[in-house]
Amino acid sequence: MSHSDSSQSESENVGIAYVDQCYGDKTVNKPDRLSALPDHLLLHIFSSFQMKDVIITGVLSKRWHLLWTSAHNLCFNHSLESNRDVTEFIKSIDDTLILSKPSKLKKFSIEFLYRNNQFVDNVNNWMIFVTIKSVEGLDLNLMRGSKEGYSLPQLMYSNVRLHKLKLSNCNLVPKEGINWPVLRVLSLCVKKLVIWGYWHQEDADSDDDDDDDKELTIWARNVTLLEISGWFHKKIPVLQNVQALVDAKLYFFEFRTNQKMLNDLLASLGHVEKLSIGPWCLQV
Structure with missing residues (x-):
């Protein structure tokens, strides 16, 4: 088999572990291009597969036989x-x-x-x-x-x-x-979500009022009953995509008197059938 024929054969069999190239009476095992890839790149490719497909790749090459165990x-x-x-x-x-x-x-x-x-x-x-x-x-x-x-x-x-x-x-x-x-x-x-406050020790120890991560975003597309209770230290609850809500309860406390936050929260709940609010919300 000529060298050009050998190159064509290798190109057509990229998915096979090894291609036998014959030169006269001598046979040489030459790895294909996939087998030549480094392990970290192969594992990156495997990361998008289901495990059953990753494990199946082990039949393509002896080198790949247990490579999946490093995924x-x-x-x-x-x-x-x-x-x-x-x-x-x-x-x-x-x-x-x-x-x-x-x-x-x-x-x-x-x-x-x-x-x-x-x-x-x-x-x-x-x-x-x-x-x-x-x-x-x-x-x-x-x-x-x-x-x-x-x-x-x-x-x-x-x-x-x-x-x-x-x-x-x-x-x-x-x-x-x-x-x-x-x-x-x-x-x-879930259909029912109950959050009993938020407390983070790093927030409690910090006096920085310029924290860029002040919001605790609650994205609740499928929830029909939501209850927010307890203390929310330096975190502002923000609701997004809560159209399915039927019943909402606001019994939480915020360490600052934040009328805008509460207005935004109530605006997100304007469609609910039943709304219950606690003493802090009433005071604000």
């Missing part, structure tokens, strides 16, 4: 249309987490139909994994198959690594408050 993004999805048994899906997650090598993960995402607390122990173990691996972004979408829903374990309410948290069909009932010091985005797919 920093773990994403699992079991759709309602899937022919795969959900029990097998749960087991595949458990097996994958055992082999995960990084000490820190950027993203951990799971979506499947959660039924009658059947897999509560598995999900609890995943939350332990999230804590141990210092996961920065957690997306736990437990599609509704149970009236009770999944109750987030208490260890998750004190997580100093979470930057982004998205929960669906989960109950949040912290016993001793919440400590998410670096959390920037919280997304909850």
Whole structure:
């Protein structure tokens, strides 16, 4: 086979781990262009895949066989249309987490139909994994198959690594408050949202009134009942996209007398059928 034929063959077989090029009686194994990529770039490409697809890539090359165990993004999805048994899906997650090598993960995402607390122990173990691996972004979408829903374990309410948290069909009932010091985005797919105050020790210790991050934005597209109570130290509650609200209760206190803030808040609630306000709001 001529050199030009060899180049054409290599181009046509980029997705194959190795291409055999024959020169006379001698055969040479030459890696294709994908196999020549550095590990960090391959892992970046893998980060946009579901884990089942990432693991499948291991059949393309011996070098890739266990490369997926170094992935920093773990994403699992079991759709309602899937022919795969959900029990097998749960087991595949458990097996994958055992082999995960990084000490820190950027993203951990799971979506499947959660039924009658059947897999509560598995999900609890995943939350332990999230804590141990210092996961920065957690997306736990437990599609509704149970009236009770999944109750987030208490260890998750004190997580100093979470930057982004998205929960669906989960109950949040912290016993001793919440400590998410670096959390920037919280997304909850719920119908009822009750917020019992906001307190951050750094805010309490600071006398800086020029803080650019004074707002606590509550984006509640699906919430029908909202209650805001307690103290909001140096944070102004701001409501966005709350058209679904039917019942709203404002029983909170703000350390400053802020009439504009309250006016803006009430304007956001002008459409609700039932509005209850506490003594601080009445005074302002």
